[in-house]
Amino acid sequence: xxxxxxxxxxxxxxxxxxxxxxxxxxxxxxxxxxxxxxxxxxxxxxxxxxxxxxxxxxxxxxxxxxxxxxxxxxxxxxxxxxxxxxxxxxxxxxxxxxxxxxxxxxxxxxxxxxxxxxxxxxxxxxxxxxxxxxxxxxxxxxxxxxxxxxxxxxxxxxxxxxxxxxxxxxxxxxxxxxxxxxxxxxxxxxxxxxxxxxxxxxxxxxxxxxxxxxxxxxxxxxxxxxxxxxxxxxxxxxxxxxxxxxxxxxxxxxxxxxxxxxxxxxxxxxxxxxxxxxxxxxxxxxxxxxxxxxxxxxxxxxxxxxxxxxxxxxxxxxxxxxxxxxxxxxxxxxxxxxxxxxxxxxxxxxxxxxxxxxxxxxxxxxxxxxxxx
Amino acid sequence: xxxxxxxxxxxxxxxxxxxxxxxxxxxxxxxxxxxxxxxxxxxxxxxxxxxxxxxxxxxxxxxxxxxxxxxxxxxxxxxxxxxxxxxxxxxxxxxxxxxxxxxxxxxxxxxxxxxxxxxxxxxxxxxxxxxxxxxxxxxxxxxxxxxxxxxxxxxxxxxxxxxxxxxxxxxxxxxxxxxxxxxxxxxxxxxxxxxxxxxxxxxxxxxxxxxxxxxxxxxxxxxxxxxxxxxxxxxxxxxxxxxxxxxxxxxxxxxxxxxxxx
Numbered sequence: 179x180x181x182x183x184x185x186x187x188x189x190x191x192x193x194x195x196x197x198x199x200x201x202x203x204x205x206x207x208x209x210x211x212x213x214x215x216x217x218x219x220x221x222x223x224x225x226x227x228x229x230x231x232x233x234x235x236x237x238x239x240x241x242x243x244x245x246x247x248x249x250x251x252x253x254x255x256x257x258x259x260x261x262x263x264x265x266x267x268x269x270x271x272x273x274x275x276x277x278x279x280x281x282x283x284x285x286x287x288x289x290x291x292x293x294x295x296x297x298x299x300x301x302x303x304x305x306x307x308x309x310x311x312x313x314x315x316x317x318x319x320x321x322x323x324x325x326x327x328x329x330x331x332x333x334x335x336x337x338x339x340x341x342x343x344x345x346x347x348x349x350x351x352x353x354x355x356x357x358x359x360x361x362x363x364x365x366x367x368x369x370x371x372x373x374x375x376x377x378x379x380x381x382x383x384x385x386x387x388x389x390x391x392x393x394x395x396x397x398x399x400x401x402x403x404x405x406x407x408x409x410x411x412x413x414x415x416x417x418x419x420x421x422x423x424x425x426x427x428x429x430x431x432x433x434x435x436x437x438x439x440x441x442x443x444x445x446x447x448x449x450x451x452x453x454x455x456x457x458x459x460x461x462x463x464x465x466x467x468x469x470x471x472x473x474x475x476x477x478x479x480x481x482x483x484x485x486x487x488x489x490x491x492x493x494x495x496x497x498x499x500x501x502x503x504x505x506x507x508x509x510x511x512x513x514x515x516x517x518x519x520x521x522x523x524x525x526x527x528x529x530x531x532x533x534x535x536x537x538x539x540x541x542x543x544x545x546x547x548x549x550x551x
Numbered sequence: 552x553x554x555x556x557x558x559x560x561x562x563x564x565x566x567x568x569x570x571x572x573x574x575x576x577x578x579x580x581x582x583x584x585x586x587x588x589x590x591x592x593x594x595x596x597x598x599x600x601x602x603x604x605x606x607x608x609x610x611x612x613x614x615x616x617x618x619x620x621x622x623x624x625x626x627x628x629x630x631x632x633x634x635x636x637x638x639x640x641x642x643x644x645x646x647x648x649x650x651x652x653x654x655x656x657x658x659x660x661x662x663x664x665x666x667x668x669x670x671x672x673x674x675x676x677x678x679x680x681x682x683x684x685x686x687x688x689x690x691x692x693x694x695x696x697x698x699x700x701x702x703x704x705x706x707x708x709x710x711x712x713x714x715x716x717x718x719x720x721x722x723x724x725x726x727x728x729x730x731x732x733x734x735x736x737x738x739x740x741x742x743x744x745x746x747x748x749x750x751x752x753x754x755x756x757x758x759x760x761x762x763x764x765x766x767x768x769x770x771x772x773x774x775x776x777x778x779x780x781x782x783x784x785x786x787x788x789x790x791x792x793x794x795x796x797x798x799x800x801x802x803x804x805x806x807x808x809x810x811x812x813x
Contacts, residue, residue: 445658447654447656447658448658448660450621450654450658451654451658451659451660452660453621453647454619454621454647454650454651454652455647455648455671455672455720455724456644456647456648456672456676456724457672457675457676458644461675461676465671465675466660469662470660470661470662473662547662549661549662549704549705549706
């Protein structure tokens with residue numbers, strides 16, 4: 179670097195460009211992969227490891243896999259080595275079950291329409307820059323009712339019992355209901371727990387601690403069996419609705435604690451500044467405290483949501499068939515028995531895509547909301 | 552008797568009409584068992600500029616925070632602009648919207664831009680239209696000489712700039728009284744002046760100001776009255792000239808010798 183060796187008068191030294199080894203691809207590789215001999219060895223080992231596992235997996239899942247066959251035997255007959263590759267024909271054969279559960283085939287357009295409406299609602303809620311977002315938000319509020327009507331029927335549509343719901347559709351129903359209702363309820367519980375009124379505070383603490391202290395499976399069993407004892411005889415109370423309530427309540431308790439953590443991270447000065455301007459409790463919280471507390475809590479909130487979303491698979495214990503339940507049921511079919519790998523990989527990939535999207539969205543949101551330099 | 556010490560008549564007459572805007576009588580406050588304010592009697596007229604000083608822990612911040620009820624007093628009476636401060640939430644909100652306070656740590660809202668910080672209260676407390684509130688905010692940002700920072704977030708500003716935004720934010724509510732709680736104590740030395748300049752200019756507009764500060768230069772230049780507090784009591788109150796050159800009490804003398812020594 180000829181320039182760096184030049185001498186400048188004191189007080190007149192200009193900013194010089196950094197040496198090439200500090201920036202760009204070379205700099206990155208040097209500092210991240212090759213900084214010490216140990217690091218070099220680790221890098222080489224990692225490359226060797228990836229090289230030895232990725233091609234076989236790729237061959238099994240993609241190159242050699244079979245996409246059309248009548249049965250397991252037909253599938254294996256098509257392979258060079260029986261059982262040597264994935265038989266996706268099985269998933270393809272059962273895809274209707276995986277998506278719609280036992281929803282009547284001729285009414286599945288209602289589910290498809292709901293999926294489309296769901297995507298619109300999600301986009302309206304999540305993307306602030308969407309044109310016409312104000313309308314979009316009102317639509318998102320109406321969405322659960324529209325979809326509820328579409329899926330269950332009534333008012334001119336053929337009625338479908340909720341015990342025919344299943345598969346991915348069921349996961350979406352439970353997951354999205356749980357997520358969208360547990361956030362506001364969790365916020366209220368968190369604020370209630372910090373209330374100055376002892377009655378409200380004690381009540382919120384009791385709810386939160388009871389719900390957190392009981393496993394979700396136990397709550398689901400309560401929903402499926404015991405709730406009938408508590409309700410007046412003759413009340414028919416839909417099982418799915420009971421599950422939705424239990425899942426929502428369960429995750430609300432966790433959200434409440436996450437948000438309480440966020441609220442504690444807000445300096446007292448923010449409350450004082452809001453108060454000193456004459457804002458009421460409600461306005462101070464809506465405009466000043468909650469936006470900041472929720473922002474701090476994003477990682478924890480999304481963590482809870484991801485947990486909730488995956489916990490929806492627990493409903494198979496009380497006889498509801500989510501994708502995992504559908505898969506297990508499908509494996510019992512003699513025609514296809516033995517293809518457990520394909521089923522579980524398919525289910526895992528489905529959940530991974532959903533959860534990974536949530537995780538990326540939360541990172542994006544954190545970045546967007548950051549107001550530091 | 553200390554509590555009988557009345558402001559000098561000369562000070563009173565220097566103010567026109569001198570309507571009494573704050574009246575504190577026999578006020579006491581405890582933090583748990585700690586008696587932090589003892590028998591405070593203080594009368595402030597419209598347009599008066601008061602500097603409160605004293606050693607740390609003397610209760611001076613607590614005193615001004617009682618005036619907009621960020622702290623609750625347990626005994627005595629505080630009347631601000633003819634409204635007595637009691638547990639009545641409506642009254643408290645009215646008083647707070649007419650009494651601005653500037654904090655040591657600025658306490659700007661970090662998730663809002665400078666402009667939003669200033670226009671928030673006019674919009675949500677005064678029900679002002681957004682455009683109007685933003686015009687108002689810009690007007691006061693110009694007055695504190697940082698209109699060009701309006702779109703930035705507080706975290707992107709220097710301490711001095713943040714404190715000036717905090718002053719503008721309070722002024723946007725068009726307050727009758729401004730309280731300053733050690734406004735320059737958290738600032739780097741080179742930024743103190745820009746904040747004090749804004750405060751001096753504000754004083755010249757005739758704003759009623761109560762300032763807790765150790766900036767004795769500011770007190771000399773601006774204050775009508777300097778109040779010295781120690782251990783929760785008002786020990787002495789005098790015009791700055793007399794206060795600095797002719798303090799009456801031993802504790803005042805000791806305090807002045809300590810802060811003026813360097």
